[in-house]
Amino acid sequence: MDPEKIDFYNLGFNYIETKTMFVSDYKDGKWDEGRLEPFGSFEISPAAGILNYGQGIFEGMKALKAKTDVIVLFRPEENAKRLTESAKRILIPPYDEDKFVKAVKQVVKENKAYIPPYDSGGALYIRPIMIGNGPVLGVAPVEEYKLIIFTVPVGPYFPEGFQGINLEISKKYTRAAPGGTGYAKTCCNYAGTMKPAKETKQKGFAQVIYLDAVNKEYIDEVGTANFFAMINGKLATPKSTGTILPGITRKSVIEIALEKLNLTVEERDISYKELFEDSCTETFCTGTAAVITPISSVQIDDKKRTFGSGEPGEITTKLYEILTGIQRLEIEDEFGWVVKV
Numbered sequence: 001m002d003p004e005k006i007d008f009y010n011l012g013f014n015y016i017e018t019k020t021m022f023v024s025d026y027k028d029g030k031w032d033e034g035r036l037e038p039f040g041s042f043e044i045s046p047a048a049g050i051l052n053y054g055q056g057i058f059e060g061m062k063a064l065k066a067k068t069d070v071i072v073l074f075r076p077e078e079n080a081k082r083l084t085e086s087a088k089r090i091l092i093p094p095y096d097e098d099k100f101v102k103a104v105k106q107v108v109k110e111n112k113a114y115i116p117p118y119d120s121g122g123a124l125y126i127r128p129i130m131i132g133n134g135p136v137l138g139v140a141p142v143e144e145y146k147l148i149i150f151t152v153p154v155g156p157y158f159p160e161g162f163q164g165i166n167l168e169i170s171k172k173y174t175r176a177a178p179g180g181t182g183y184a185k186t187c188c189n190y191a192g193t194m195k196p197a198k199e200t201k202q203k204g205f206a207q208v209i210y211l212d213a214v215n216k217e218y219i220d221e222v223g224t225a226n227f228f229a230m231i232n233g234k235l236a237t238p239k240s241t242g243t244i245l246p247g248i249t250r251k252s253v254i255e256i257a258l259e260k261l262n263l264t265v266e267e268r269d270i271s272y273k274e275l276f277e278d279s280c281t282e283t284f285c286t287g288t289a290a291v292i293t294p295i296s297s298v299q300i301d302d303k304k305r306t307f308g309s310g311e312p313g314e315i316t317t318k319l320y321e322i323l324t325g326i327q328r329l330e331i332e333d334e335f336g337w338v339v340k341v
């Protein structure tokens, strides 16, 4: 789409075609150097591993125009590392992490005209995918893979201001089981979450909170965001032991809570029942898309808990201000997280 025709002040989170993508192919046992190409479709065998058995992974990151109009990325080397971990889980040959970050920067530069202006609060969402495009019949890894990095301009997550969401704790569905692929950003983890999301939205909730698959008691995460709660004055979050996606926003929030807010942080099992007690004072969820989203209320069956007045909590708000301040270079980046393109 012609960038001149985009209304950058009214973007949502919808697909818009941009100019250039990065493509690298894995053939004969190695990844090639990769190249920039005009964004476009490509041919794929009906027998491709990705089409038949879901052998594919992805990432999600954002390029922003910071206050000074410089273009920045947030901890892209962490996405590179996670891409490697996801790749290993489903036997995709890993991609060189430095080359990945370099490719991301190239794609962002080429699509510069699509980065929303600083004052719009939007970003250029970056979507790397790595897929098995070689043919296969039995369930097994293929011989050929593709890394594609494309971009889409997106609006701010809170176009109407920083607001909480209402969530349903699902008793019916789970997302990941011990020993499975929950910690990897594999394509196959997401198709199964569409029906739970649709059903809960029909009931008026924004998303579901998934419980652990074994006991149906401990919180795993929220749709595509990690979960946090202030309980007894400490910041608690489900520990990362294979069934939750290890979010980069999650990791950053933990570091900000420890270093900047001097909070005690506990990575532990959190029973959903704890959310219904007075000792739990605020909850929120985190992700590249969701940033830090306050949770106003949670419900399971007919039991509902509203946190405070339903307004974003004090700690949630502070964490949000610090994280977004660092990301947009409005406050000093003491952690060295922001990378200029």
Ligand SMILES: *Cc1c(COP(=O)(O)O)cnc(C)c1O
Pocket: 060, 185, 221, 223, 224, 225, 226, 245, 246, 247, 248, 249, 250, 286, 287, 288, 289
């Ligand atoms: C991507 C994702 C997250 C958030 O990870 P970030 O690195 O913070 O964007 C959380 N949960 C799931 C299931 C995800 O796919």
